[in-house]
Amino acid sequence: MRILIWHVHGSWTTAFVQGPHTYLLPVTPDRGPDGLGRARTWDWPQNVTEVPHDRLRESDIDLVVLQRPHEIELAHRWTGRRPGLDVPALYVEHNSPDGSPTHTRHPLADRDDVPIVHVTHFNRLMWDNGRAPTAVVEHGIIDPGPLWTGERERAAVVVNEPVRRGRTTGTDLLPLLAKAAPLDVFGMRTEQLAAHLGMSEQECRARDLPQGELHPQMARCRVYVHPVRWTSLGLSLLEAMFLGMPVVALDTTEVREAVPPGAGVVSNRLDALTDAVRAFLTDREHAAAVGRxxxxxxxxxxxxxxxxxxxxxxxxxxx
Structure with missing residues (x-):
């Protein structure tokens, strides 16, 4: 099967392209958001093929996997085929609704020819999917191995653009959490985070690491903290669990489904969260057992x- 898909979410796509098909990734001269081509920081198999966007009309395509609303028009313009009509198509919805969870209608809600594939059951429940067929395929993670050492008495946090996204990602909770354990914050555009929050570099050390260095550095921290209020289920939370890290997370979206009893502490009580971080910090054997x-x-x-x-x-x- 020859599948046309855009490189949008690197971690998710890395798992998806491990399948047995040929994956066609559009590439533009500037390698912009609509033409990134192959990943530069992930190891993708050889069945992932870059196709110049102006050569897609000549390409055999069995299925289009859409991930952003404008890709419907983009696929038609670049391939000459209408997704759902001239060529089979699926729409992968990675996110929870950005607006009201009870009144946000999905962009494909008025179509019945392009199924919406949600990555969590919570997301399917919260979106108004209209008459579109829906399915759920939960995340899959390439196992990085049990890398946790917990040698650093610090808590790891992974969040992209924490200053811009603010309360959505729980950025405002970081000063409180730092009173329980100093934080190592990893992610994109984290450079000004400590200054933005009025914290010292010791309290909040922020770094944007290459993908190959991220997991080993996370795994050196004693505990993983997930302060996110409202996004889809964060892949960084699942990756921390794969590393063998004990996790402390807000009880929001799909988190309780992902973190069963004994695998970490999930709560919306701030005192319970900070107490859990302190407990893992002071008892390494307990942290190791929960991480396993x-x-x-x-x-x-x-x-x-x-x-x-x-x-x-x-x-x-x-x-």
């Missing part, structure tokens, strides 16, 4: 074989 349980839970539910198998079943239905 977190890894076992993540492997069972979010392993790559299950993810690829679910996608294969779905693709057979769409062909």
């Amino acid at each position: 349980a977190a890894r076992e839970a993540a492997l069972a539910r979010y392993g790559l074989p299950r993810f690829l198998d679910d996608w294969e079943h779905l693709l057979k239905e769409v062909r």
Whole structure:
């Protein structure tokens, strides 16, 4: 099967392209958002092929995987084929609704020819999907291995653009959490975070690391903290569990489904969250035991074989 897909979400796409198909990625001369081509910081297999956007009309395409609303028009313009009409198509919805969770209508809600594939059951519930067919394929993670050492008495946090996204990602909670453990914050555009929050570099050390360095650096921290209020289920939370890290997270969106009892502490009580961070910081053996349980839970539910198998079943239905 030859699948046209845009490089939008690097971590998710890295898992998706591990399947048995040929994946066609548009590339533009400037390698902008609509033509990134192959990943530069992830290791992708050889069946991921870059196709210049102006050569897509000549390409055999069996399926289009859409991830952003404007890709519907873009696919038509670049390939000459209308997704859902001239060529089978799916729309992967990575996010929870950005507006009201009870009144946000999905961009494809008025179509019944392009199924919407949500990455969590919570997202499918919260979006108004209208008459569009829906499915859920939960995340799959390429196992980085049990890298946790917990040698640093610090808490790891992963968030992209924490200053801009603010309360959405729980940036305002970081000063409180830092009273329980100094923070290592990883992610894109984190440089001004400590100054923005009025924190010292010791309290909040922010770094934007290459993908290959991220997991080993996270795993040196004693505990992973997930302060996110409202996004889809963060892949960084699942990756921390795969690393064997104990996790402390807000009880929002799909988190409680991902972190079963014994694999971490999930709560909306701020005192419970800070107490849990302190407990993991002071008791390394307890942190190690909970981290092992977190890894076992993540492997069972979010392993790559299950993810690829679910996608294969779905693709057979769409062909």
